[in-house]
Amino acid sequence: MEECIFCKIAQDKIDSEKIYENENTVSFLDINPRAPGHSLVIPKKHVKNLINLDDEIVSELFKVTKKVEKLLKSSIEPDAFTIGINEGEEAGQEISHLHVNIIPRFKRDGGGPVQSVVKNPPKKEISKIGKMIRESLKINKTHSK
């Protein structure tokens, strides 16, 4: 994945404003920040999304997300945080290397909650949707036996 810009950042092939790094993950400031301290946390290994990430690295990625959140809390002193992943082009993912956004939030910063990024309520009742999802869980369990 030679051309991936986040792989290049992870390998120190291009400059970035790194704020934390360990064996499997790195965190750096977003080049086009939505708020002071807007940071990204990525696994060093190239994967597009969470589903493709090894379980051990999933937990490490979130441990590092917590660590960076603490770092930002003590340095930038925001009132709150929005933490989120754009997963897939339709969700706004432009760089196909998994990245967790940590966006410091401030009183009256004009932003909304993560739920406000979409308004597409389902036509079916949630009980039917819940049933559909639980059935797919049973199918997946049978297939993985």
Ligand code: AMP
């Ligand atoms: P996404 O739409 O979720 O793929 O967002 C990609 C994010 O990466 C955007 O917020 C960009 O501003 C940020 N970004 C792109 N290139 C760089 C870079 N070289 N260093 C830091 N952040 C970057």
Ligand code: ZN
């Ligand atoms: Zn990559």
